[in-house]
Amino acid sequence: MRTLLASSCCALLLSAPPALATSIYRCVDETGHLTFTRQGCPPQQTTERQQAFNPTPGSSKPVPMAKAPKQRPESKKKQEQTLTVVGEPDDGCGNRITGSARRNAMINRQSLPGMTRADIESTFGKPDSITSRNGQTQYRYTASKGRTHSISFDESGCVVGKR
Secondary structure (H helix, E strand, C coil): CHHHHHHHHHHHHHHCCCCCEEEEEEEECCCCCEEEECCCCCCCCEEEEEEEECCCCCCCCCCCCCCCCCCCCHHHCCCCCCCCCCCCCCCCCCCCCCHHHHHHHHHCCCCCCCCEHHHHHHHHCCCCEEEEECCEEEEEEECCCCCEEEEEECCCCEECCCC
């Protein structure tokens, strides 16, 4: 008797069609908050019943994949264009030295023509003395052994070369 009951229960379970669809409730409250549930919506929310169908793989028509974008013919490709620089940063000294040359000079504690006052003060610090004559400014730095290092600037505040 038990085997007959067990086999009949098993047959009933296997013969039942799989549940592929279910009802889902779409609930929206007065603030616009959206909730999906299977239990239903509270009375103060708007309710919309929706059917959700989720077929098992291979049980329905195949869904086509997205189409690949069309390739342009080689002849219609844009030809390489040259880059045109419209503006570049100006250091106030006519960009006489490059950024890497400026950095190397600052690391090696050198003064190059075209460096700005800010570059020199960043490299050597505040000068020991400052003199001005005929629109030119001169910074003097005194070393611990009594040696002096002079750096001259033009009217724009750029280091001038030795004459």
